[in-house]
Amino acid sequence: MRRKNKKAVEKSNKNLFNKIVYFFKIKSLSHKRSKLENNYEKVLYVRCAESIKKLDYTKEVVDGLYTLIVGAVGENSTVKELEKLSNDYYLINDFSMEFNPPIYNKRENDRIFSIQIDHLLISKSGIFLLETKN
Structure with missing residues (x-):
């Protein structure tokens, strides 16, 4: 100029x-x-608005994926620890089951159509349902 x-x-x-x-x-x-x-700040904002919008969207996507990534890392760490158990234990990871017809839940007054269990550990002393939180 x-x-x-x-x-x-x-x-x-x-x-x-x-x-x-x-x-x-x-x-x-x-x-x-x-x-x-x-009007420096206003001009700068107008010129950068589209880029800021794209960055906000990217941040939102990354923030949304963060819990999935951390959960996967936590589940992987749990699997590594459970695999150290003796052969007397049987481990099933990411166990899923659908119910047809669905199970009626009286407490919540709703129906349960499916379940997902992070780790199902079967042993002589019982069956253990493990939910991993990281």
Whole structure:
């Protein structure tokens, strides 16, 4: 902006016609510069709004995936520890089951259509349902 203004001033000094033409150009450039300087934050926000919107969306997606990733890491760590048990234990990971017809839950007054258990550990002393939280 300053270079354009400087060039306009240099050209306006050549003759009367240039002085008239470049007077208005200089005035216009000075006005634009002043407007940019006085509204810097607003101009910056307008120019960056689309990029900010994309970054916000990306952050939202990453934040949403964070719990899934942390959960997967936690489940993997649990599996590694449970695999250290003797062969007397049988481990089933990510056990799922659907019910048809669904099971009626009196307490909640609703129906249970399926279940998902992170780890099902079967041993001589019992069956253990393990839910991993990280």
